[in-house]
Amino acid sequence: MRKIFIAFALLLSGCGSTHVMTKEQVDAMFERRYEGIKQEDVKKSAMNVLVLADGDDFKFSEFGDGFSASHSSTLLPGQGTVWNFRVREDGGVVIAKLEALSQNNYSSGRLAGGSALFDLFWQRLDYLVGKKSDWTTCDEQEAKKDKDPNLWGHIEALCFIEMKDMVPSPDLVRR
Numbered sequence: 347m348r349k350i351f352i353a354f355a356l357l358l359s360g361c362g363s364t365h366v367m368t369k370e371q372v373d374a375m376f377e378r379r380y381e382g383i384k385q386e387d388v389k390k391s392a393m394n395v396l397v398l399a400d401g402d403d404f405k406f407s408e409f410g411d412g413f414s415a416s417h418s419s420t421l422l423p424g425q426g427t428v429w430n431f432r433v434r435e436d437g438g439v440v441i442a443k444l445e446a447l448s449q450n451n452y453s454s455g456r457l458a459g460g461s462a463l464f465d466l467f468w469q470r471l472d473y474l475v476g477k478k479s480d481w482t483t484c485d486e487q488e489a490k491k492d493k494d495p496n497l498w499g500h501i502e503a504l505c506f507i508e509m510k511d512m513v514p515s516p517d518l519v520r521r
Contacts, residue, residue: 375464380440391474392431398512399504427503460499462491476520
């Protein structure tokens with residue numbers, strides 16, 4: 347019980363170390379480019395990444411070039427994540443930008459997770475748009491994070507214990 351309390355205390359406090367990143371690493375964390383894929387397909391697939399993480403527990407607000415999605419924890423009242431996703435086309439290339447912000451009863455607007463969370467989101471999106479052949483599970487991402495010093499931070503915004511973490515059916519994958 348004490349270990350669970352300590353884990354929740356660390357989660358709530360936002361404990362973490364500072365990570366120095368190059369401009370290229372920062373750009374890769376927040377942005378991806380897709381050639382040969384329609385802007386609407388990228389947007390819809392990004393929404394499906396979140397729906398697969400926790401079904402209808404995400405509340406979506408769509409707008410022309412993107413969406414905002416919020417998710418509140420049922421186990422940790424007052425805790426949640428807001429995802430902002432935008433796409434635009436530039437010279438036949440779709441540019442997708444992602445932001446994930448933590449929200450709680452005390453503060454909001456702090457970056458949710460770290461590079462490991464964003465990497466997981468992009469890997470899953472790449473799979474859904476047909477650029478990657480396999481779906482990355484939460485366990486696989488944790489194992490990858492343990493081996494790669496460039497992957498840091500928690501991935502709970504997609505993989506918390508209360509989340510459904512579903513694997514997509516073949517009809518959701520663009521081929």
